[in-house]
Amino acid sequence: MTGIVDWAATRARMVLAFIVLSLLVGGFAYTTLPKEGEPDIEIPMLIVSVPFPGISAADSETLLVKPMENELADLDGLKKMTGTAAENYANLVLEFEFGWDKTQVTADARDALSKAQAQFPEGAETYSISEFNFSEFPIIIVNLSGPVPERTMARVAKDLQVELESLDAVLEAPVTGNRDEMLEVIIDPLRLEAYNVTAAELVSVVRNNNQLIAAGEVTTKQGSFAVKIPSSFNEPQDVYGLPVKTNGDRVVTLGDLAEINLTFEDRESTARFNGAETIALQVVKRKGFNLIDTATLVKEIVAKKSSEWPEGLIAAVDVGTSNDQSRVVNSMVQQLQGSVFTAIALVMIVVLAALGIRAALLVGFAIPTSFLLCFVLLALMGISVSNIVMFGLILAVGMLVDGAIVVVEYADKRQAEGAGPMQAYVDAAKRMFWPVISSTATTLCAFLPMLFWPGVPGQFMGMLPVTLIFVLSASLVVALVYLPVMGGVTGRMEQFITNGMETISRLPIVAHIAMMVAFVLVAGFTMGVGFTAPVDSVSVPTGPAPLSGLMSAAFADMDGRNILGSVIPSFVKAFGVILLMAIASAAVIASALGLFIGALAILPRLGRGGAWIANKIIGNRQRKVRSGYQRSPFGHLMEAIVGNPIMPLVMAGFVFVFVGTTYIYFGNNNKGVEFFVESEPEQAVVYVLARGNLSLDEKDVLVKQAEDIIGAHPGIDTAFAFAGNGGLNANTGGAQAPMDTIGQIQLETIPWEDRPNSREAWFTVPFTDYVISREVKAEAFDGDTVIEELTVQLKEIPGIKIEILNLSRGPASGKPVHLRIKGDNWDDLLAATTAARQQFDATPGLFLIEDTRPLPGIDWQINVDVQKAGRYGADVATVGAMVQLVTRGLLLDTMRVDSSDEEIEIRVRLPENDRVLSTLDTLKVRTRDGLVPLANFITRTPVPKLAQISRIGQKRYFDVKAGLENGLRKLTRTVDVDGEEVEQIVATLRPNKSGNITDIDDVRYSVLSLDPAVTAAQLDSLIADEAIQWQPITAGERIEQLTKWLDTDPFAAGLEHE
Incomplete structure (x- = not known):
């Protein structure tokens, strides 16, 4: 394996070309790689939605959700199936195992849903399937x-x-x-009665006259002609003139019965930005x-x-x-670049002090080169630059230079022993080849388990080990292949510079100065004559540089059609210009190099200090080696540890005791475990909670009060306020809005760089009154401070509750304490959820507690006496159509107009003043016996409101959730009392700045809640005897306490919990 070093050294020019290519390709990859905030994670999840206007939650569960559950339960790889049956729609969320075949699973899901759709009642709209992806947030x-x-x-x-x-x-x-x-058709019930028109006749007339009719063609011997029948509605006037009934010779049109307006659908929500x-x-x-x-x-x-x-x-x-996310991402990119430059500077300073400037440059060269090679690998793998990738790069800065420092330091030692530059670096790379590889492999082994981290957190953090593997592998290539060649080549250049510096330093001072002046004149003359564009009196360029002008002139008269007479001579001229430019460039570079060597040659003339500086700049010059046995302080320490057989055992015992003590101390005093680092919130969602059958106007008034307080805070930059249904698509980590939410305000604090600055005293110079100040950001604009102040102010609004969700930059998650109760018996579920909510309320330290039980409120149930209706010749469908006139309107059909790109609905409804429940008492329905009041066979009954039914695994469920207050601690015994085990004495204290708990003297605090078995006197005695200690309260500790309660089986049989 070490032969690769010799191979690279013997092909130095090719390796240098590879280095240049790596830098160019890496730079191109870095500039073209997509930059984003959070990793683009594909969640193995399908979301199925079925709209059904007017359906109740109970009917939605029975008629929509259950058929879909039965058909989808057998999908391959299905991990969890969560359903929601609500008013006007049904929803299913299908979660699969990572590694799923999305195409095949989606196809199977569509097949299953097609079977389920055949079981849907008439009126259900077509289902839709969507995916969930982190990249789909705005x-x-x-x-x-x-x-x-x-x-x-x-x-x-x-x-x-x-x-x-x-x-x-x-x-x-x-x-x-x-x-x-929408096209609104407002009818007068009296007119319908007068003209003897029913709702069914209205629907029939509109639908029969709003159809696309393909009439076909008429073909004869004389020709073929297409026949067209314009029949679909294009404007409101088409609906206005529809004939509904004939009365003798007169035709009654829809316009005679109704007022037709092209308007908007009823508002279901309001939206404001900064109050407008x-x-x-x-x-x-x-x-x-x-x-x-x-x-x-x-x-x-x-x-x-x-x-x-x-x-x-x-x-x-x-x-x-x-809500510009590019500002955040750009800030992270700038921080990455700043961290790289800072790391290069720090490494170079340390290496410069020990080995010289050339070694520092070589080690500094390893950092950006490794990063650029890493970007090439990221581009090849199709991985974008996210905050996790940037975090991995910053984490790797301190590790990727280890190999380079080892190789450079050993090469410096070999050069001091007399070896040539190339040989010294080759020997260093071969000698340190396996140590560097084993060291890097050991580091990578610590991160390899993260590659197999399951679930969404694993997908989110998976780019961290991948980035580290790429950048550390790139550092191996740089340390063992690139650096030996760079070190050898720069070493030869250093020898050339050193020899030139010594030669010039021996010249007389006058000759030395004359030579440097000559270099300056040659470089200046060449630049002025060849590369400087002419300018006018106000320094505005009047033309191209001379050599550039010659290049342009070479191709100015070229005729592309005349190869021999024009093209070839033009390229010959251009080649001559290129040679001239190369000669001029070589003259400039040679002059600059000579000027640099001449400047260095000045240092030896300055005496011993100048020679020392020159030695540090050039480095690796042979130094005198002192004879005799020498040992550094570190060497003495190592000799004391390993110099005899007893000390290693002593050190092993010391390490064992130290590690064990630290582990136990941390276990007793840690502040819990957090999945991701807590950062200052820049965005948050304020949920406004209220209960009751509130209208949209009433909801808007309550939300407006909270919006005014938020907008008046100086630390808020923007605020979106939504009353009713609506809101921006924000990454809440799957955390749903509380059930009793009537509106939300999505706010953004003032960005860090835009916050006002102030100066504070930082350091006072000793023996003087001079104070050095520093610039700090105003604490009042800190995100945590803003959220705390808003929480206090919003709690003062009567009639509502407030819940604030911070939108973190990491993988967001819901509330840390979450209990889910599942079962089929509705009454048992309600009783169990009520008991769980009471236990949560009684558990100290939990706040923002919520549950998903049905909210208090009423719905009006219209009961139809079928037998009475049958006597009159009426039915439920007829009654339903009349009731729809009072509510959202009876859907007649759809049409397209020029002002909308989508189909709009045609709905018939009563005037706004008549759209109240009492109108049902006066409405009449036409039967075979004539007009009959609806009140003859319908009754209105108020029933408890049931807006939503949640299901998981084909069972109903309720959730109880809670957050954990920050800064909570409890008192626990540090010694056994009467032989008892260590146990909790005081439930919860809050010794923080919130003011709820008063810090008396760092020992005594006013108690939030106290175990009834412990009196205040006993507490003071235990504190004085140091028999108890502070211990932080964590989510895991609260969950453990609730688990003990669940182990007592507080729920009815047949219920499950998790």
């Missing part, structure tokens, strides 16, 4: 706001959406905050494209399109961007 938000009509704003947003989605780098740009259009109503476009990057470049391109397109609007529209519509 990278930038485009905001549109201003005092313009809703239709105008929607059209502007649609135009921008089309323009952005036409970009190759943009996957999609869905619009949030807008409403779909907004429409937002969430731009999603396509996989494999650079996030930074994509965000920049989006900004340019938005600026270009907005500048083309009419002046009035430009003045009225405010266009901006927010």
Whole structure:
């Protein structure tokens, strides 16, 4: 294996070419590799959705979810199946094992869903299958706001959406905050009664006249002609003139019975950006494209399109961007580059002090070269540069120079012994070949297990060991192949420089100065004559440089069709210019090298100090070796440890005791385990919680109160407020919004670089009053401080509760304490969940506790007496159509209009003032016996609200979740009392700055909760005797306490928990 070093040394020119090629290809790979925030992980998950407007949660479970579960349960590789039956839709989430065959699994799922769809009731829409991917979160938000009509704003947003989605780098740009259009047919019940028209007749008339009819062709001997029957609706007037009934000679049209308006669907949510109503476009990057470049391109397109609007529209519509992820990614890239340059500087300083400047340059050369080779490997593997890759590169900085330092140091020693530069580096690489490889392999073995880390965390962190393997493997190539050749070549150059410096230093001082002046004149003359463009009086170039002009002139008159007379002479002239440019460049380089050697030759003339500096710059000059036995302080230490057979045993025992003591101490005093480092929040979601049958306006009023407080905080940069259903697509790590959420506010704190600065005293010079200050960021704008202050202020709003979710940069996760109870018996599930919630509430240290039990509220149930309805010739379908007139409207059909790219619905409904429950008492339905009031055979009954039923593994379930307060600690015994085992005495204390617990004297604290068996006097006595100690409270410790409660079997038989 060591023969590769000799092979490289004998082919130095080829290896140098490989080095240049590695640097060029690596630089190109680095600039072209996609840059993104989090790793692009493909989650093995399929999401199946089935919309069904108007269906209840119970019917959705029975008629939609269960048929799909039965058909999908046998899919290969299915790990978990979670279902949601809710009002208006059904949903299934299918999770598979990593390594799945996505194409085959998706095909099997479609086959199974096609079978299940045959069992769906009439009215269910077609199912849809979607995937989940981390790259599908928006990278930038485009905001549109201003005092313009809703239709105008929607059209502007649609135009921008089309323009952005036409970009190759943009996957999609869905619009949030807008409403779909609809054709609203408002009918007067009295007119329907007067003209004897039923709802079924309205539906029949519209559908029969809104069809695509392929009439065909008429073919005769004289020709063939296509026959067209325009029959589909294109504008509201087509619907207005539809004949509904005839009354003698008069035709009653739909326009006679109703008022027809092209409007928007009923608003289900509101959206505001920084207090102004907004429409937002969430731009999603396509996989494999650079996030930074994509965000920049989006900004340019938005600026270009907005500048083309009419002046009035430009003045009225405010266009901006927010939640820009490219800023974060660009900051990480800059930090990586800064870390690399810092590492190079530090390594060079250390090596310079020990071995000289050439050795420092060689070791410093190893860092960027290894990184660039790593980027080449990443590009070949199709891996983008994410925060985990950057973390791996920074982590590897301190490890990749080990081999280079060892090789360079040993080569320096061999040169000091008299070996030539090339031979010294070859000997060093061969001597250290296996030690360097074994050292690198040992380091890699520590990270190899991470390659087999299962699940989403393993996919997220999997790029860390891959990056380390790539960069450390590249460092082996650099240390054992590139460095010996570079060291040998630069060593020969060093000898040339050294000989030239000694020769010049022996010249008379006048000749020395004259030679340096000559070098300057030659370089200046050559640059001025050949490479400097002429300029005018104000230093503006008036033409190309002379040599560039000659090159252009060589091809100026070339005739591409005349090979012998024009093309060949032109290339001959160009070749001559190239030779002239090469000679001029060689003259400039030679002059610069001579000037450098002449400058170094000045140092020996300065005496012993100058000679020492020259020796450090050139390095590796033979030094005197002192005779006699010598040992460094480190050598004396090693001799004391291994110089006799007793000390190794003593050191082994010392290490054993030290490690054991440290392990035990850490076990008793650690602050728990966190999956990912906790960072300052830059984005967060504020959930506004309330209960009851609130209207959208009531929800909006409550959300507006929280929005005003958040917007007034000086540390908030942007805030999106949504009341009702809606919100930006944010990576919450699978954590769902609480069940009683009526709205949310997604906020962004002021970026670090934009926060105001202040100066504080840092150091006072001794014996003077001079104070050195430093620049610091204002603490009031710190993300944690902002969240804490907002939490306190928002809790003061009456009628609502607040829950804040920090959107971390790592692999996000839900609340750490999570209990799931499964079963088939609904009543037992409710009782068990209630008991679990009470236990969570009684467990100190848990906060933001929530459960998924049905929220308190009422639904109105319309009961149809089928027998009475049958006597009148009515049925449930007829009653349902009349009830829909009071609610969201009766769907007649769909149509396309010029103002919308999608099909819009045609819905008939009552006037807004009549869309109340009491209208059902006066509505009449036409039967064979004439008009009959609905009140004759229907009744209204309030029932408990059931908005959602959750299922997993074909069983119903409820969740109880809780977060853990930061800074909590408990008191535990440090000594046994009466022979008892060590146990918890005080449940929970909070000695932090929140003010809930008062720090008296670093020993005594006011107690949040106290075990009833321990009195305050006993507590003071135990503290005084140091019989108890502080111990941090962790999520694992709280889960262990709850597990002990679960071991008592508190739930009914047949229920499961996890």
